Amino acid sequence: MKNKKLGKIDKFLKSGIFDTELVKIGSVIGSLKDKIKERRRIHILYGETCDEYGLTIDSLKYYFILHILHKLLEELGARVKSEIMIGDVASIRNENVKNKEKIVNSCRARFGLLSGIVSKYELRFTPVLMSEVFKKPLFLRRFENISRLVQEDTKIKKMVQKTILRNRIRQEESAKYRYSCEEIALIMDYDFKIGPPREVYYDEIAKKMKQDFLGIYVKPTYPFGQGFDYFVNSPEIEKFGLTPYKAGSNKMQDSRIIIGKTSLGKLKSLVRDTFIPDDLDLPNPLRDLCIIADLFRRVQIDDYDFNLNYQDKEIDTDLTLSLIEPLLNL
Numbered sequence: 001m002k003n004k005k006l007g008k009i010d011k012f013l014k015s016g017i018f019d020t021e022l023v024k025i026g027s028v029i030g031s032l033k034d035k036i037k038e039r040r041r042i043h044i045l046y047g048e049t050c051d052e053y054g055l056t057i058d059s060l061k062y063y064f065i066l067h068i069l070h071k072l073l074e075e076l077g078a079r080v081k082s083e084i085m086i087g088d089v090a091s092i093r094n095e096n097v098k099n100k101e102k103i104v105n106s107c108r109a110r111f112g113l114l115s116g117i118v119s120k121y122e123l124r125f126t127p128v129l130m131s132e133v134f135k136k137p138l139f140l141r142r143f144e145n146i147s148r149l150v151q152e153d154t155k156i157k158k159m160v161q162k163t164i165l166r167n168r169i170r171q172e173e174s175a176k177y178r179y180s181c182e183e184i185a186l187i188m189d190y191d192f193k194i195g196p197p198r199e200v201y202y203d204e205i206a207k208k209m210k211q212d213f214l215g216i217y218v219k220p221t222y223p224f225g226q227g228f229d230y231f232v233n234s235p236e237i238e239k240f241g242l243t244p245y246k247a248g249s250n251k252m253q254d255s256r257i258i259i260g261k262t263s264l265g266k267l268k269s270l271v272r273d274t275f276i277p278d279d280l281d282l283p284n285p286l287r288d289l290c291i292i293a294d295l296f297r298r299v300q301i302d303d304y305d306f307n308l309n310y311q312d313k314e315i316d317t318d319l320t321l322s323l324i325e326p327l328l329n330l
Helices: 004-011 023-036 059-073 100-123 139-154 152-160 165-173 178-187 199-211 229-231 237-239 266-273 286-302 316-328
Strands: 042-048 080-086 125-131 192-195 214-217
Touching: 004 059, 023 080, 023 139, 023 214, 042 100, 042 178, 059 080, 059 100, 059 192, 080 100, 080 165, 100 125, 100 199, 125 178, 139 152, 152 199, 165 178, 178 237, 178 286, 192 199, 199 237, 229 237, 266 316, 286 316
Parallel strands: 042 080, 042 192, 080 125, 192 214
Antiparallel strands: none
16 A cells, blocks of 8 residues: 555656656655655755745645645655745845845745645645744754855855856855855755755755755746747746746746736736747746646645646646636635
8 A cells, every 4th residue: 555655656756747857756755665664754845935026826836746745645654744934034135135124024924824825725734934943053053064164165165156046146155155055054954855946956965965865846937928039038047947936036027926916817918928839848837837726626625646747738728727716816
């Protein structure tokens, strides 16, 4: 029975949601087997920062993913602790960040909204605030050690630089890569971390310090309302996508779906103006929206048998929009 249920996790990881070039599925399954056999607690993290624009629908995708993984592990009898960390401190860490008060308020609002979503849909994770974790002595010791290592080890510093957008390298260097060092210090307390592809560079550093740590990467998030030329002229966005949890990533807030702000009419307009490729390897925001809609449906009916690959699934735009509509005003 346990092998069959591990098979459900394997199918979930191969369902077209995750970046299978980055996710070492065999390693993830093997690590889970070992931890379950040894009755070790499995500690999973998804973390996000905020901006003043609000909660994106892309964040909901990560919430549903974490919940589903947690539920599947509980079916195996595993001891699981899953957390979503709201980076209230990290959101205003950068000296050039404007509207800091608005962003702090946005973080508080997101924490409250997330807590409400957890209660409403009985999601199996706990929201935590970064500012609370930062008070812990263990975190402070790790942060000091990692900060020193980044300054002393050229190879590690180059790995940290890969986590940063090119236009922010000099800025982060002047801050001694504090944001990145904090991120690495945080994730070392976990066994698995779910995140977007760019975070693979953080995780490579963390894995050097904690051998059994593994990252699980979701495919990139792309903006709506853009034509084919946008991605041709933005190769870094095509490769890594936008930051899923920050609506203002790359100043594309007008092309994002924001909970409580984007109306159904606006969503339909964005979808209508979006280039939808035939090539499965090209960015397809509508397919991602289809995935979010289906994950939401599954959460509501407690159905986690992923006998499909979303990349092969025909997109029904009207059905997708009807499933997404309740999420627009949570």
